[in-house]
Amino acid sequence: MIIRLNRRTMMGGAAAFGAALAMPHVARAQAKTLVAATFPGTWNEADRNVISPAFKSATGAAVTQSIVLGTDQVARLTAAKGNKPPFDVAFFDAPQVLDAVKEGLIVEYPAAQSPNFGGLIPKFQDKWGPKITMQVIGIGYNPKKITTPPKSWEELWEPKYKGRVGLTALNSQLGIAFLAELNRIKGGSETDFEPAFKALRELLPNVGAIAANLGAYATLWQQEQIDIAPYNFNFVQTLKAKDVPVEFTIPQTGAAGWETSLHLVANAQEPELAVKYIDLHLDPKIQAQVMKPPYDVIPTSSKVTLEGAITTSLAKTHDDLAKVRGFDWEKLNPQRGALIERFNREIKV
Amino acid sequence: MRVKGDESSLALPLAAVFVAFFVAPLCILVVLSLHGEAAMRTWTAANYVKFFTDAFNYSILWQTLLLGVKATLVCLVFGYPIAWVCARSGARLQSIIVFLVIMPILTSVVVRTFAWIVILGRQGIINQVWLGLGAAEPLRLLYTETGVIMVLAQVQMPLMVLPILTVMSKIDPNLADASRVLGAGEWRTLWRVTIPLSLPGVIAGCILTYTACITAFVTQTLIGGARLIYMPLHIYQQAVGANNWPFAAAISVIFMVAVLVIVGILGAIGRRSETFARA
Numbered sequence: 001m002i003i004r005l006n007r008r009t010m011m012g013g014a015a016a017f018g019a020a021l022a023m024p025h026v027a028r029a030q031a032k033t034l035v036a037a038t039f040p041g042t043w044n045e046a047d048r049n050v051i052s053p054a055f056k057s058a059t060g061a062a063v064t065q066s067i068v069l070g071t072d073q074v075a076r077l078t079a080a081k082g083n084k085p086p087f088d089v090a091f092f093d094a095p096q097v098l099d100a101v102k103e104g105l106i107v108e109y110p111a112a113q114s115p116n117f118g119g120l121i122p123k124f125q126d127k128w129g130p131k132i133t134m135q136v137i138g139i140g141y142n143p144k145k146i147t148t149p150p151k152s153w154e155e156l157w158e159p160k161y162k163g164r165v166g167l168t169a170l171n172s173q174l175g176i177a178f179l180a181e182l183n184r185i186k187g188g189s190e191t192d193f194e195p196a197f198k199a200l201r202e203l204l205p206n207v208g209a210i211a212a213n214l215g216a217y218a219t220l221w222q223q224e225q226i227d228i229a230p231y232n233f234n235f236v237q238t239l240k241a242k243d244v245p246v247e248f249t250i251p252q253t254g255a256a257g258w259e260t261s262l263h264l265v266a267n268a269q270e271p272e273l274a275v276k277y278i279d280l281h282l283d284p285k286i287q288a289q290v291m292k293p294p295y296d297v298i299p300t301s302s303k304v305t306l307e308g309a310i311t312t313s314l315a316k317t318h319d320d321l322a323k324v325r326g327f328d329w330e331k332l333n334p335q336r337g338a339l340i341e342r343f344n345r346e347i348k349v
Numbered sequence: 350m351r352v353k354g355d356e357s358s359l360a361l362p363l364a365a366v367f368v369a370f371f372v373a374p375l376c377i378l379v380v381l382s383l384h385g386e387a388a389m390r391t392w393t394a395a396n397y398v399k400f401f402t403d404a405f406n407y408s409i410l411w412q413t414l415l416l417g418v419k420a421t422l423v424c425l426v427f428g429y430p431i432a433w434v435c436a437r438s439g440a441r442l443q444s445i446i447v448f449l450v451i452m453p454i455l456t457s458v459v460v461r462t463f464a465w466i467v468i469l470g471r472q473g474i475i476n477q478v479w480l481g482l483g484a485a486e487p488l489r490l491l492y493t494e495t496g497v498i499m500v501l502a503q504v505q506m507p508l509m510v511l512p513i514l515t516v517m518s519k520i521d522p523n524l525a526d527a528s529r530v531l532g533a534g535e536w537r538t539l540w541r542v543t544i545p546l547s548l549p550g551v552i553a554g555c556i557l558t559y560t561a562c563i564t565a566f567v568t569q570t571l572i573g574g575a576r577l578i579y580m581p582l583h584i585y586q587q588a589v590g591a592n593n594w595p596f597a598a599a600i601s602v603i604f605m606v607a608v609l610v611i612v613g614i615l616g617a618i619g620r621r622s623e624t625f626a627r628a
């Protein structure tokens with residue numbers, strides 16, 4: 001087949017292309033697309049495999065995932081301030097919510113348009129956006145190498161784990177939460193991190209690797225580069241589902257964690273679709289579905305009965321979940337920069 | 350080369366793209382680095398003062414620049430012979446070698462780097478062989494500078510080989526013949542004729558490899574981990590982790606200037622070697 005391109009057909013094609021660029025709403029009207037942020041790991045898989053299909057059948061619209069960590073989302077939304085935001089739904093851990101509210105990056109959640117919002121356990125009904133799950137930190141370990149589950153954080157300092165302990169840099173939520181928890185156990189306070197850094201210095205001979213990001217951290221487990229390390233309940237479940245030898249246990253000092261939430265971004269392009277998408281995350285049926293492996297997402301709806309891995313390693317009831325100790329992000333957030341810097345100085349070789 | 354006025358206007362669209370998407374953001378970066386906060390309300394030189402009054406920052410800059418030197422040297426030591434063999438072989442073998450050299454660029458740098466994690470890890474190929482030979486402890490390669498240099502040298506190798514190869518294949522083969530006829534052996538010919546003539550390619554290859562190595566954020570962080578802090582990770586952590594954009598901008602500017610100085614020096618050597626080659 002020969003396609004003849006003359007000046008007229010070229011101009012026609014260019015004009016049509018130009019029109020499509022100039023009037024994106026025409027192109028979009030056919031199939032609307034919502035751009036939603038999500039976290040790498042458990043959540044991008046749950047969003048892609050469970051929530052997106054449900055959203056498609058409920059609204060006819062598609063979802064484009066933007067797989068970015070919370071701090072990166074804040075950076076991107078800040079950079080786009082005053083313009084079209086890069087995504088309509090933000091996916092934050094507790095500390096980023098404070099930053100985003102302060103910067104005016106998100107708007108109050110229109111709870112009235114969200115039928116499942118009222119079904120959440122009251123403490124998860126935040127006016128800036130519903131809490132869709134909790135992230136809980138504890139000790140991850142390789143059951144092939146460590147046959148008796150560790151009982152306390154102190155075990156990380158035992159000489160037998162020389163070179164076998166892993167850590168992650170402080171730009172991840174896991175890193176900063178572990179440091180804060182360590183600080184609490186060692187008698188520090190939100191204004192005095194000296195005890196945590198002292199403990200960290202003593203831990204360094206045991207530390208075999210400090211990952212620069214969570215993706216690299218997962219690889220450390222996959223490659224069995226480390227045997228024991230602070231880790232997040234959901235990341236462990238995701239890796240376990242991929243046959244990586246890793247188990248999760250809560251130390252005697254108790255579970256510590258934070259909430260993860262969804263938010264309507266200021267100046268969102270598709271605000272109604274965004275709320276529908278967020279509301280799906282609160283639907284008891286969906287929450288029950290993503291509570292199953294390989295996701296093991298901790299539910300926040302009062303209408304979901306806890307079951308599965310959550311009940312064996314974390315919480316039997318909703319009351320147990322309420323007992324998971326939180327962090328004072330109002331006090332921790334302003335120090336984040338200084339803590340990262342201090343941490344880097346301590347660990348740099 | 351002189352370009353007539355009406356022809357140089359052909360470059361205007363490209364120039365406009367450059368100004369809009371390169372020069373303008375760069376100016377914003379410089380201006381931001383001179384402010385106290387991301388909203389750019391107060392002018393200050395504090396970010397630069399902070400960088401230059403803290404040995405921690407220098408050591409990162411210094412180690413980054415040094416990493417580039419080491420990786421570039423490894424690239425040169427392995428890349429030069431490849432280019433030399435390739436330039437001297439027949440057309441068929443030459444295209445096979447060139448294909449093998451280019452192949453790494455055809456896969457994403459993330460994929461290549463992850464492959465290296467599998468190779469360098471405790472359970473990796475190198476350590477399997479090492480332990481198989483009877484060693485008691487696996488070698489520590491992942492999360493060490495040695496590992497980073499090994500991976501950078503492989504990942505950036507094409508940037509070294511291709512410029513050298515281009516220059517080498519332009520060298521008149523009669524010159525080597527003449528050298529031999531005049532009684533010089535293979536080594537002497539290589540040392541006195543081929544290497545001096547190929548220097549411009551070596552310099553170009555070094556500039557490309559060096560700049561690529563020191564800015565290789567993905568490879569540095571995935572293979573090096575968080576304890577080996579190089580400038581790209583430092584900038585990323587300040588910008589995204591610590592949300593301190595002005596300081597991140599300032600260290601970016603400092604890093605850029607440092608790299609430009611080194612590229613300038615290499616370029617000057619390159620120009621001298623060209624005059625030398627022509628003389």
